[in-house]
Amino acid sequence: MNAICRPDADSTSSTQRRERSSMNSTPSTRLPHVVIVGGGFGGLETAQRLRKSNVRVTIVDRHNYHLFQPLLYQVATGGLSPANIATPLRSIVRKQANCEVLMAEVTDFDVAHQRLMLADGELNYDYLVLAAGATHSYFGHDEWAKFAPGLKTIGDAAEIRRRIYLAFEAAERETDPERRQAKLTFVIVGGGPTGVELAGALSEIAQHTLKHDFRHIQPQDARIMIVEAAPHVLAHYPEDLCERAAEKIRSFGIEVHTHTKVTAINADAVHLSGPNGETIVATETVLWGAGVQANPLGKKLALALGIEVDRGGRLPVNQSCQLAGQDRIFAIGDIASFTDSDGKSLPGLASVAIQQGRYVAKAIPQLTSGESIDETFQYTDRGTMATIGRAAAVALIGKRRFYGLFAWLLWLFVHLMLIVQFQNRMLILVQWAWSYVTFNRSNRIITGEQPVQLISQPGKSASG
Secondary structure (H helix, E strand, O other), rough: OOOOOOOOOOHHHHHHHHHHHHOOOOOOOOOOOOEEOOOOHHHHHHHHHHHOOEEEEEEEEOOEEEEOOOHHHHHHHHOHHHHHHHEEEEHOOOOOEEEEEEEOOEEEHHHHHHHEEEOEEEEEEEEEEEEEEEEEOOOOOOOOOOOOOOOOHHHHHHHHHHHHHHHHHHHHOOOOHHHHHHHOOEEEOOOHHHHHHHHHHHHHHHOOOHHOOOOOOOHHHHHHHHEEEEEEEOOOOHHHHHHHHHHHHHHHHHEOOOOOOEEEEEEEEEEEEOOOOEEEEEEEEEEEEOOOOOEEEEEEEEHOOOOOOOOOOOEEEEEOOEEEEEEEEOOHHHHHHOOOOOOEEEEOOHHHHHHHHHHHOOOHHHHHHOOOOOOOOOOOOOOEEEEEOOEEEEEEEEEEEEHHHHHHHHHHHHHHHHHOOOOHHHHHHHHHHHHHHHHHOOOOOOOOOOOOOOOOOOOOOOOO
């Protein structure tokens, strides 16, 4: 009886060993084990393309979902809910028998023993695909992060949404005109796609969505600024598209400040340096869309291999997406620095990650069969596009340039088709249609349990 109620030491030890090794031992241990770090575009494409290969696949991600980042700005501005653009990874690969998902955080690499170090364990691999993506870059000023959140995760989107709608709530209660205007001033650092999309959505919120919601302020009085160090917004597009985009942005009542750099950010102001000298803009809402850097895991792997990363923290890879001297380690997407045959570095686009994932999924079975990789990776540029606002976008497809309504419809269609789940596609389509007709944004809730103290002098409120 005691033996049943209290297992002996040998039995307990054996159970613990089985639990510790559960991640590394499966009935198919004889199959080569491909571990993919990151369930984004590149990692997921690699895993799905390996579904018919004679390998065992494990996706490791610190989140349990695949996030469609191109629409994250719509979550940040209340147009969509997080569930509309995030799909559980397990749901995506549930019918793929050779693939499993581990929700875990990679902390380091033991390359000599082909092993990942996790925050709560270890994981052995035969082939490693690092597809961990990128994060924000504050260009050496990480102290700005608490004042100017970036937009890479659902958590970031929720925080930005909170700050945007809190700004209007705070302005409603503020009686001092200067402080009220500061609360209604939004500065977006970076004139790339993320910055332009945020600015366009903010303009629509102020001009239409919240137009009749307040009693003591006019949301239309909101000042929205884009600050860009380059000569143009959307600088990677041809100059004529950039100029047309800037003209359209200004027509939404948005200020565009090019040739302008941020020199300091604090809780109530942003300091700018531009053609007209130094300027201080009073604001309590700064949003960051200026730069990205590779996931810090890139530097950790580089340190383990004794190699250097580039200025953006990206791992240099060869024409087969492999790290130097490492036939079994691949890096793809935003964490990899790939130089094409023309000497140009590939941009950080979802299409690059997807095509690299497809390539690696073809290369690994060749290696497991004892063959060499028969061809190098070749990126096919299928075009880029960015939305400016309602019924306005720019698109560059080959040498063809599109602008306005047609480009916007094209942008809608392409992004809708890239959503993983059909259910989410339909939900987003319905939400977009409703928003277009009504200007409404369904997800305007302010979350978080922080103390509600919106103005500096609570005794003086608009309600008296």
